[in-house]
Amino acid sequence: MASEKNVTTTGLLGWIDTRFPLTKLYKEHLSEYYAPKNFNFFYFFGSLAMVVLALQIITGIFLTMHYKPDASLNAAGVPVAFASVEYIMREVPFGWLIRYMHSTGASAFFVVVYLHMWRGLIYGSYRSPRELIWIFGCAIFLCLMAEAFFGYLLPWGQMSYWGAQVIVNLFSAVPLIGPDLSVWIRGDFVVGDATLNRFFAFHVIAIPLVLVGLVAAHIIALHEVGSNNPDGVEIKKNKNAEGIPLDGIPFHPYYSVHDILGIAGFLILFCAVVFFAPELGGYFLEFNNFIPADPLVTPPHIAPVWYFTPFYSMLRAVTDLFTWVMVASAGLGALAVLRARWPMMIKGGAIAALLVLAITFRVFDAKFWGVVIMGGAVIILFFLPWLDHSPVKSIRYRPNWHKALYMVFLVNFFILGYLGVLPPFPFGQAYSLVGTVFYFAFFALMPIWSRIGDFKPVPERVTFKPH
Amino acid sequence: MRRVKDLTMKKLFKSFLAAIAVSLTFAAAPAAFAAGGPVALDAIPAQKLSDRAAMQNGAKTFMSYCLGCHGLSAMRYSRLADIGMTEEQIKAVMPPGAKPGDYIRTSLNRAEAKDWFGAAPPDLSVTARSRSSHSGAGTDWIYTFLRTYYEDASRPTGWNNKTYVGVGMPHVLWDAQKSKSPAEFDSMVGDLAAFLNYVSEPAQFSRKTIGMVVMAFLAIFFVLAWRLNKVYWKNIK
Numbered sequence: 001m002a003s004e005k006n007v008t009t010t011g012l013l014g015w016i017d018t019r020f021p022l023t024k025l026y027k028e029h030l031s032e033y034y035a036p037k038n039f040n041f042f043y044f045f046g047s048l049a050m051v052v053l054a055l056q057i058i059t060g061i062f063l064t065m066h067y068k069p070d071a072s073l074n075a076a077g078v079p080v081a082f083a084s085v086e087y088i089m090r091e092v093p094f095g096w097l098i099r100y101m102h103s104t105g106a107s108a109f110f111v112v113v114y115l116h117m118w119r120g121l122i123y124g125s126y127r128s129p130r131e132l133i134w135i136f137g138c139a140i141f142l143c144l145m146a147e148a149f150f151g152y153l154l155p156w157g158q159m160s161y162w163g164a165q166v167i168v169n170l171f172s173a174v175p176l177i178g179p180d181l182s183v184w185i186r187g188d189f190v191v192g193d194a195t196l197n198r199f200f201a202f203h204v205i206a207i208p209l210v211l212v213g214l215v216a217a218h219i220i221a222l223h224e225v226g227s228n229n230p231d232g233v234e235i236k237k238n239k240n241a242e243g244i245p246l247d248g249i250p251f252h253p254y255y256s257v258h259d260i261l262g263i264a265g266f267l268i269l270f271c272a273v274v275f276f277a278p279e280l281g282g283y284f285l286e287f288n289n290f291i292p293a294d295p296l297v298t299p300p301h302i303a304p305v306w307y308f309t310p311f312y313s314m315l316r317a318v319t320d321l322f323t324w325v326m327v328a329s330a331g332l333g334a335l336a337v338l339r340a341r342w343p344m345m346i347k348g349g350a351i352a353a354l355l356v357l358a359i360t361f362r363v364f365d366a367k368f369w370g371v372v373i374m375g376g377a378v379i380i381l382f383f384l385p386w387l388d389h390s391p392v393k394s395i396r397y398r399p400n401w402h403k404a405l406y407m408v409f410l411v412n413f414f415i416l417g418y419l420g421v422l423p424p425f426p427f428g429q430a431y432s433l434v435g436t437v438f439y440f441a442f443f444a445l446m447p448i449w450s451r452i453g454d455f456k457p458v459p460e461r462v463t464f465k466p467h
Numbered sequence: 468m469r470r471v472k473d474l475t476m477k478k479l480f481k482s483f484l485a486a487i488a489v490s491l492t493f494a495a496a497p498a499a500f501a502a503g504g505p506v507a508l509d510a511i512p513a514q515k516l517s518d519r520a521a522m523q524n525g526a527k528t529f530m531s532y533c534l535g536c537h538g539l540s541a542m543r544y545s546r547l548a549d550i551g552m553t554e555e556q557i558k559a560v561m562p563p564g565a566k567p568g569d570y571i572r573t574s575l576n577r578a579e580a581k582d583w584f585g586a587a588p589p590d591l592s593v594t595a596r597s598r599s600s601h602s603g604a605g606t607d608w609i610y611t612f613l614r615t616y617y618e619d620a621s622r623p624t625g626w627n628n629k630t631y632v633g634v635g636m637p638h639v640l641w642d643a644q645k646s647k648s649p650a651e652f653d654s655m656v657g658d659l660a661a662f663l664n665y666v667s668e669p670a671q672f673s674r675k676t677i678g679m680v681v682m683a684f685l686a687i688f689f690v691l692a693w694r695l696n697k698v699y700w701k702n703i704k
Contacts, residue, residue, distance in 0.1 A: 037703055074540070075540075075572065076538050076540030076570070076572050076573075076590055077577050077587060077590065078540055078541075078590050078592075083540070083541065086541035086592060086593065087541070089541075089668065089670065090541055090542065090546075090669055090670070096668070096670040096674065097674075097677075100674075249703055253699055254699055254700065254703065257692070257695050257696045257699045257700075258696055258700070260692045260695070260696070261689075261692040261693055261695075261696045263692075264685065264688050264689040264692040264693075265689060267685050267688075268682070268685045268686070268689060271678065271681050271682060271685060272678075272682065274678075275674055275675060275677065275678025275681060275682070276675060276678055278674075279596070279599070281601075282599065282600075282601065287596065287597055287598070287599040287600060287605070288597065289597075290593040290594075290596040290597035290667075291589075291597045292590075464703075466700075466703060466704050467697075467700060
């Protein structure tokens, strides 16, 4: 067998290489993986997401050594799960550090992942041939949301408990099977010990396993097609005689040292929170979550943690009024189909389907459509590679009004996020409705607007200033 | 061409920051909606929060006035050494029969207490954290709450509270308030809040000390990483 392989290494490495592609992997993924040399600030966040993932897994392993997923009350009347977290905070040597790293890490994960996604969005990193990287990435984001949701129940505080209660109750709005479905998810009629134990299982093994697999797929797909860059120029189009991209540089050492700098900067911010403001004003650790879970006392205001709030705003925006907006959108869609140059049969079918959908918008509970909108806000991201029809990838060469539109999108997302933290109030509700419509219209109408405007010429080579 | 692109990047980054600023400004407006509480909280004198003598006083007050109903079940008596109490001092405040390694638990029966007060008195281990809100720190809440009791004949206990309207707990510190000047009473309550603040997170002081060392290390690490990066990237034209 070994003779069939052309192994050039000798000694121990040679012995390994005849049995395992160690040198091959090292070259393909590090020393001979050519990345564009014009990466900017936004390109730190991919490697940072990996760092945070590693931090979460390692701190998580140590937390499980002392954490007890048990909803029963101890002798002092405090739930065992809640008390075990306080035990980690007080009696486990440096337990407080591990716990704060894990709780801050959860928020940090979303910070870096949101920035990473924003980078992909503005530079068109999802465009051909990188559709699968994007899809794996969206699946990672979904897993991350599930992981955060399951994990948030574990400290068994009031926000843990009622947050889970609110979200699981949403499933009861699903037509026909809803009530049974929510009981099935909880394993009980209310959130209880069964729920806590299954959420623990999902949080510590089921979801992380999928997450790690998806991250591997994300990176393998990336290294297959190569990284995009802020210019959206394919560096593989310009190669030298040895077949090395002219604008590419080996990932190691150039981007490994670069990413170490990024990690150093990240750790400064991360440790500033961990050591000096672990609650971060109630945004990273909610104050109410220091009250043990009490099924008999509903907190006056139940707010999810900040990273879910844009989607929570969208959920809350879907009231009876919003279902009329959805009916109107279906009507507009039907009109668009009517004018399209499609075969009669398809046209008729599509219009009929849209009209049936419009009726269901009014027949089913608005709460159910809220769940659909909230889920849809993430699912729509999967389709981005096929929604964007602009002739250029990067925002740099798009018309100025496109840039403005992306900024409006960003500000809208921030505002929705902030409103999601607050209890509902009339102006906030009105804004959420408009903001939600804008969020969906941005994606749904992208096939139309992304083609329009004066695009700037894209250079042959990447733009790079030596530093 | 190159400079033009650079500017675009900078502009993009600037507008990115501007976008955050705009949304934060927008966001600040309805912040008032989030604030709660019927009275404005009085801030606890800040120096008390790091004053060991104050915390020790607070510990003594807790053991004589609060422990009858409220536990600090996440905390052992022996940990009072952290705030500078000697073994003798700790033993002096411990209820009879308790051992230094025991958790600070109340002897009150929860089921009976529920019958008497309508709800079992909560464990106060992390109350200084849970009572935090956007209107003030948890210690401010405790400091204000214990000073805003007033007589109210319509309540079963004869007491009501401006900070926590309809509270089940009677004014336990009433005799102390009666026998002390307002300033002395404020100081006593402040000491108690400072103690509860310590109890809510015993690691908080060492956390900040260790944090300074970590930040110093990271600052050096950052400079080294920055120089290393610079050296490598010098070759890239």
